[in-house]
Amino acid sequence: MGHKIEEAKSGRAACRTCKKPIAKGDLRLGEEVINAFSSSGEPSYQWHHLSCAAKKKPLVLEEALKTTDVVVADRAALEAEIAANRKNQKPSTFPYAERAKTSRSSCISCNEAIEKGTLRVAIERDVDTGSFVTKGAGYLHACCAAEWIPANTDITGDLLAAIAANSTSLEPADVDALKAELAG
Numbered sequence: 187m188g189h190k191i192e193e194a195k196s197g198r199a200a201c202r203t204c205k206k207p208i209a210k211g212d213l214r215l216g217e218e219v220i221n222a223f224s225s226s227g228e229p230s231y232q233w234h235h236l237s238c239a240a241k242k243k244p245l246v247l248e249e250a251l252k253t254t255d256v257v258v259a260d261r262a263a264l265e266a267e268i269a270a271n272r273k274n275q276k277p278s279t280f281p282y283a284e285r286a287k288t289s290r291s292s293c294i295s296c297n298e299a300i301e302k303g304t305l306r307v308a309i310e311r312d313v314d315t316g317s318f319v320t321k322g323a324g325y326l327h328a329c330c331a332a333e334w335i336p337a338n339t340d341i342t343g344d345l346l347a348a349i350a351a352n353s354t355s356l357e358p359a360d361v362d363a364l365k366a367e368l369a370g
């Protein structure tokens with residue numbers, strides 16, 4: 187289960203990114219997609235050239251490279267491409283942190299605006315739209331996050347590690363700054 191890298195068994199599959207066929211024998215990335223209509227429970231895959239995936243699906247490819255036992259000849263080049271493109275990807279797992287791109291969000295703890303460029307922590311929360319409740323991101327100033335997080339959490343250990351792993355745009359210096367702010 188999970189995303190995978192394999193040699194294309196035929197030349198019939200097209201790359202989801204560039205729409206061109208993936209030649210038989212070429213390595214391809216299979217992005218596992220949840221198929222709600224499959225009764226067999228078999229995962230289904232969307233295929234990408236590895237070089238296309240490095241551009242458009244860097245996080246998926248990174249995940250697949252970590253677990254694959256297939257020898258990927260141009261791995262170093264792909265990893266460099268992933269590192270370059272990772273920053274443009276929206277994180278998909280909470281909690282994560284980022285520098286606010288606008289000043290439009292406000293902190294769910296102190297209700298003050300989060301200024302553009304400030305480190306903010308995003309957590310998943312219930313959002314009441316008026317007619318139904320859905321899941322959405324809630325943002326916190328890094329310095330307000332400690333008040334919001336359950337008291338028994340190892341904030342600068344486990345939590346910081348999870349945030350750093352989930353975040354796509356943090357620089358190492360941001361992680362250090364975040365640690366200082368979380369510690370209060």
Ligand SMILES: [Zn+2]
Binds near residue numbers: 201203206
């Ligand atoms: Zn392609």
Ligand SMILES: [Zn+2]
Binds near residue numbers: 293296327
């Ligand atoms: Zn705040």
